[in-house]
Amino acid sequence: MENTIKGATQVISINQLLEHWQGHRRLTRKVIAIFPEDELFTYSIGGMRPFADMVMELLGIAEPGLREIVTGQTAQLNEHFDHGNSKAKLLESWDSATQQLKELWAQMEGTDFQKQIVSFGQFPGTVQSALFYFMDNEIHHRGQGYVYLRSLGIEPPMFYDRS
Numbered sequence: 001m002e003n004t005i006k007g008a009t010q011v012i013s014i015n016q017l018l019e020h021w022q023g024h025r026r027l028t029r030k031v032i033a034i035f036p037e038d039e040l041f042t043y044s045i046g047g048m049r050p051f052a053d054m055v056m057e058l059l060g061i062a063e064p065g066l067r068e069i070v071t072g073q074t075a076q077l078n079e080h081f082d083h084g085n086s087k088a089k090l091l092e093s094w095d096s097a098t099q100q101l102k103e104l105w106a107q108m109e110g111t112d113f114q115k116q117i118v119s120f121g122q123f124p125g126t127v128q129s130a131l132f133y134f135m136d137n138e139i140h141h142r143g144q145g146y147v148y149l150r151s152l153g154i155e156p157p158m159f160y161d162r163s
Contacts, residue, residue, distance in 0.1 A: 021101070021131075024139060025098050027157060027162050028094075028138055028145075029094055031146065035149065040052045041085045062097060069111070113127045114127070
């Protein structure tokens with residue numbers, strides 16, 4: 001049986017999209033976990049931010065952005081969290097946000113992915129474009145983390161290992 005949405009063939013289900021995103025989050029978590037703690041908060045190449053700062057950006061966007069989509073209440077963009085230069089605390093925040101994403105996603109059934117929104121009161125687009133931005137931004141920063149790890153002589157996780 002072919003699933004259709006407004007006459008178009010559906011390529012991926014809403015739950016498959018969540019699993020795709022969660023796979024990326026599992027991989028990013030592996031990158032955070034393998035990073036040496038000191039370098040996580042201080043190491044930089046070519047003027048890029050330390051990886052912990054990039055992770056805080058990801059934490060400030062994904063869960064609050066999805067919460068904004070689900071509730072319709074404008075979220076404040078906040079990319080700074082008290083992590084006490086602790087990798088354990090950063091991972092705890094990552095795990096909590098990942099669980100929140102799963103719980104929020106359960107409320108997405110029936111969402112119009114083409115609906116126009118303004119993420120964080122600043123960035124116009126559709127629900128779909130916002131979700132893709134959240135995912136693409138994570139992939140981009142994870143790639144920077146890979147560069148950092150390789151420059152430190154550490155083999156990063158395989159990019160396709162999303163288990």
